[in-house]
Amino acid sequence: MRVDLFDFELPNERIALRPARPRDAACMLLVRGQEGLADKTVLDLPDLLEPGDVLVFNDTRVIPAQLEGRRGEAKIGATLHKRVDLRRWQAFIRNAKRLRVGDVATFGGGVTAIAEERLEDGSFVLFFEGDEPVEVLLDRAGTMPLPPYIAGKRATDERDQKDYQTMFAKEDGAVAAPTAALHFTDRLMAKIAERGIATETLTLHVGAGTFLPVKAEDTENHKMHSEWGRIEQDVADRLNEARARGNRVIAVGTTSLRLLESATGEDKVIRPFAGDTDIFITPGYTFRAIDGLMTNFHLPKSTLFMLVSALMGRERMQEAYAHAIANEYRFYSYGDSSLLLP
Incomplete structure (x- = not known):
């Protein structure tokens, strides 16, 4: 149709x-x-x-799946959208042209992730480094992923939690x-x-x-x-x-x-x-x-x-x-x- x-x-x-x-x-x-x-x-x-x-x-x-960070001097954003395993997530990347396979992205709270693979739809598989569970890392570095038609009009705040x-x-x-x-x-x-x-x-x-x-x-x-x-x-x-x-x-x-x-x-x-x-x-x-x-x-x-x-x-x-x-x-x-x- x-x-x-x-x-x-x-x-x-x-x-x-x-x-x-x-x-x-x-x-x-x-x-x-x-x-x-x-x-x-x-x-x-x-x-x-x-x-x-x-x-x-x-x-x-x-989960707080919206992440803001850097790859070197370049600002990037990541929205996690599907878990792969305990340490890997598929993510849509903002400013994805600045991220290549093998690069390390640094997010808030000292959270880092390796861009392991770029998928056909343009998203990446991110491997989160460290020993802490990814859920703990996201609580430290992430924010609530409001839909774009809300997030584009106002900032996320405590009420949204x-x-x-x-x-x-x-x-x-x-x-x-x-x-x-x-x-x-x-x-x-x-x-x-x-x-x-x-x-x-x-x-x-x-x-x-x-x-x-x-x-x-x-x-x-x-x-x-x-x-x-x-x-x-x-x-x-x-x-x-x-x-x-x-x-x-x-x-x-x-x-x-x-x-x-x-x-x-x-x-x-x-x-x-x-x-x-x-x-x-x-x-x-x-x-x-x-x-x-x-x-x-x-x-x-x-x-x-x-x-x-x-x-x-x-x-x-x-x-x-x-x-x-x-x-x-x-x-x-x-x-x-x-x-x-x-």
């Missing part, structure tokens, strides 16, 4: 630079089949689902937050439990590739970034049991959705999973694992807008986004939410 079919005009002022406070006070647009659109808030979520339905969250934790982390975060490894879950609070989780809605978690370490623009003119020519994920056997079993009794599996965020779909066969059975996935979902895809999606509002011509168009229909989502823009919904990572129920 042509990528320009997924374009739309978004006024710059609709991009959220801070989250709603409290988080569960964010607006939420209900898109249910071909019914009329309904303006809700995130706190309404439990009343829009049925007892026995299951919400699936991503428990990945964002908490704001850009979900309440479920426990597995270190993401360089971008699973932002749909940023809306959840203890108050909302108590209402979900009271309603009899179940919750499960999986892990998908979101990479910086999620922010890369689609440069191809046709979706067939776009190469999707890969990310590492895991679904445990007992989680898969409970999700299959829920669907077998007629309840719905609702993915909280496109990261949860993509991992669930990666782990599910044509027989619609969700299986345990541990490994990389580069699933690219566009209109025409047949969903196997999920019955709905809670997600924020995405960029024009992005793979994520293609995903929601696959779930609900492209024209339906163009209509929903036009409604959101006209009614001053807030977009992107710190923005408002939508509940998509086919």
Whole structure:
């Protein structure tokens, strides 16, 4: 499909630079089949689902993956986006023309890394020197990697250390937050439990590739970034049991959705999973694992807008986004939410 079919005009002022406070006070647009659109808030979520339905969250934790440093006299920046092993990470490099294979980059706190390999996409494999775990080095040298559409408008600050982390975060490894879950609070989780809605978690370490623009003119020519994920056997079993009794599996965020779909066969059975996935979902895809999606509002011509168009229909989502823009919904990572129920 042509990528320009997924374009739309978004006024710059609709991009959220801070989250709603409290988080569960964010607006939420209900898109249910071909019914009329309904303006809700995130706190309404439990009343829009049925007892026995299951919400699936991503428990990945964002690491301080943004590094500023030097190679000799040249300034460079590194955004880690995928772990290779205990001491190696793939990284997008700013001012990459000043970095060659074999060079040593020096970052804050005396952290150093060797540029071991340059990959086809222009990123580098960095080997972090020393005996301390890389996580310790990043805590010393790194900052929270805010998305470019926020970082380009303001500096990262202490508030972002908490704001850009979900309440479920426990597995270190993401360089971008699973932002749909940023809306959840203890108050909302108590209402979900009271309603009899179940919750499960999986892990998908979101990479910086999620922010890369689609440069191809046709979706067939776009190469999707890969990310590492895991679904445990007992989680898969409970999700299959829920669907077998007629309840719905609702993915909280496109990261949860993509991992669930990666782990599910044509027989619609969700299986345990541990490994990389580069699933690219566009209109025409047949969903196997999920019955709905809670997600924020995405960029024009992005793979994520293609995903929601696959779930609900492209024209339906163009209509929903036009409604959101006209009614001053807030977009992107710190923005408002939508509940998509086919």
